Amino acid sequence: MISQKKEVQTFVAKLLRTDRLGAEEIFNAVQEQGSMPQTVDQLILPALETIGQGWEKGTVALAQVYMSSRICEELMIHVPLSTALQHPGYPRMAIAVLDDYHLLGKIIVSACLRASGYAFQDYGRVTSQELACKIKNDSIEIILVSALMLRSALQIKEVKRLLVEAGSPTRIVVGGAPFRFDPLLWKEVGADAMGANAAEALSAISSCIKTM
C-alpha cells in the first residue's frame, strides 16, 4: 500500500511537471506488475483525484490539470485495445458543451474518462434543443454537460424540461465555472450531480450507475 501511494505521488509530480517520459516510466512499471484495470484503479484514478483536489485547494493550476489529463489519455491510447479497461456494464454516456466555444472543461473530462476506460459519445458544442434531441435519439443514460457562462448553465433547465417531457430517465451531470461559484446552482437547474473537477465527475458517474 505504501509503495502504491509513493508511486501515485511520484506519478502526480511527473504529471504536474509535464514530464511525459517520467510519467510513462511509472505507468509502464505499474502495468507490468498487474493488469490494466489495476493500473487504472491504483495509479491513474488516484493521480487524477489528487490533481483534482489540488485544483480545488488552489495548489494546482488549470493548465496543469489539462496537461496531466492529456498525458494520462496519451498513455491509455498506447495500450492495445484488447487489454484496455472496459468498465463492465457501463451505461451509454455522452459529453457536451452548451452554446460555448470554450471547450477546455469538456476536453479535460473527456481525457479523464478515456484514461479511466469509459466509452462515450462527444456531442461537441450544442444548443439545449439539439442536446435533448441527441440524448433521446441515442438513448443516452448519463449526459455530462460543461458550461462556462452563467447563461449556458441556466440552459440546462431547458434540457431537463425537454427530457422530462419526453419521459427520459437520463441522468445529468454538470460541471464548469458557474457551478463552482454557486454550489446550489446544479440543483436549481435540475441536474442529478455536479463535478467540480474531472475526478468528481468520475465519482458522480459512479454514483449515478449505482442508483440506476
Add this chain to the structure above:
Amino acid sequence: MMGKRQGAIMTAMERVLTTLGYQEPDRVPFFLLLTMHGARELGLGIQEYFAKAEYVVEGQLRMRRKYGHDCLNPFCYAAMEIEAFGGEVIWFEDGPPNSGEPIIKTATDIFSLQAPEVHSSPCLNRVLNIIHSLKEQARDEVPIIGTVISPFSLPVMQMGFSAYIELMYEQPELFDRLMEVNQEFCVNWANAQIQAGATAICYFDPLTSPTITAPGVHLEKGFAVARQTLARIQSPTAFHLASGRTLAVVDDIIATGSAALGVSTTEDLGEVKAACQGRMAVLGNFNGIEMRRWTPQQAEDKVREAVAKAAAGGGFILSDNHGEIPWQVSEEVLLALAEAVHTWGRYPLVDC
C-alpha cells in the same frame, strides 16, 4: 493626493483617489461593473444596445443615477477585441456575447496575424466615442474605467484554451510572436482609451492567476508580458484576474506598478487587503454568480462583511469579483447593495 474633507460629501473621483491614496474618504467607493444592464434600462436587446455609442452612454448615466456608484464603465463585451481582429461574435438575449470560432488555427495564422489599427476598427471606435461622451458628461467628477484584455489572456479567445496551453508549453517561438502582436494591440488600445478620456485602465488577465497558470515558466511569462505592457500604458492601471486567485501573486502584481487589484470571491478579502496593505488597493469581491439569488438582506450582509474586512484605512473599493455583473442579477439586489454601501460604508466606520 487629497486628504479627507471631514464631513463633506466627495465627488466619486475624490472618493476613489482618496482611497487609492490609502486614506479614508467620506464613504467606501463602490464600482458596480454593469454592462448589459444598460440595455434593460433603455428597453433594448443586448446586441441592439451595444450597437450604438449613444445607447451605452445613456445606459451608463442612467445606471449611475439609479445606483449612485463611483465609476462609469465604457466596457461593452470581451469578444469585441476578437471582433477587432476579424473574428466572429455570437450574441445572446440573456448574457454577454461569446467569441466564436478561433481565428488562429495554425502556426501560419500566428505568423500572419496583424494587430488591428484601433482607429480603423468600427467596434473599437464605438468604445472611444462612448468614453469621449462620458468624459464630456462626467467631466472630472467620476472616474471612467477603460478596459483591455491582456496580451497573455487574449489567445484564449483567439485560438481556444487548450491549443493555447499547449502552445505555451511546447512552442515558445510561436508564443513570443503572438505576445508581440497582442502587446502592440493592447498598448495602442489602452492608450487610445486614455486619449479619449478614460481615467484608468483595467487590465484583465485571468491567465496570470495561479488558478489557471502554474508557477514556473508560463507564469513568469505572464508577468513578464504584464510588466512590459503596463509600463507602456499612459495611465494608472488596475490588475484584474477575473475570479482567479490573487494571494500567491500579490507581490508580482505590485511589481507591475498597478494601483489596484481585483480579488477573487474564493479568497478572504481581509487576507488580501493585509497582503496589499499600503502598496496596492483592493477591489472586490462579491460573488456575481451567487448574487443572482441573493435577497436584499443578504446583499446588505455581504456589504457589511466586506466593509468590516477591508475598508479600514482606505485602499478598498467594493465591487464584484469578476468585473461584470451578470444579466440575471436583479435591480432589487443592486439597489440593496447601493443602499447598504451608503449605510454601512460611511467613514468613520461603525462596528459592522
